[in-house]
Amino acid sequence: YYQDGKDLYALGQITEIMMQNIWTQDPTMRGIIRQRGRVDPITEKQDIHMAKMIISSVFSVHDNSVQPSLFGTVPSTGTRIKLFDDKIMNALLADYQDELFYLGKTYGTDFNLPMWLKHFGPEKHGVGEAYHIGIFGKTGSGKSVLAKMMITGYLRHKGMSIYILDPQGEFSTEFS
Incomplete structure (x- = not known):
């Protein structure tokens, strides 16, 4: 329009x-x-x-x-x-391809869900400060899977430390 x-x-x-x-x-x-x-x-x-x-x-x-x-x-x-598809997504995000992390497929579709998981530093592609992230939901809703995918996205940034509160010990064997 x-x-x-x-x-x-x-x-x-x-x-x-x-x-x-x-x-x-x-x-x-x-x-x-x-x-x-x-x-x-x-x-x-x-x-x-x-x-x-x-x-x-x-x-x-x-x-x-x-x-x-x-x-x-x-x-x-x-x-x-128009129905949104990979072609439109790629055109809109062409200038940001090196910053994107693809979390998985968008619900009910067959195209990838891009996310910006930026490092917390002041350097290029960083946000300049740290953020806290909470993932909440009922049992079986996919919280752990989402957390693992997001952690994987953040691990692309070599100089970034990640602190995970893991009272159940679920992540201690996954990323050690």
């Missing part, structure tokens, strides 16, 4: 798709549709499909470079929606 003189791309999750036809909401038309099953001039031809989407990020393309942007305008009616 177009905003502030730029082509923008909003990424998100579609949470609901609705079909509405204001003509079929009229009580008289409802009665006719109930008797005939359809009214050709309005049934299907006047249907409006609406999608609700939770926006997770917005990007703009400027001078063949992808930059983070802000969602400030609702896209106009008829704006195309």
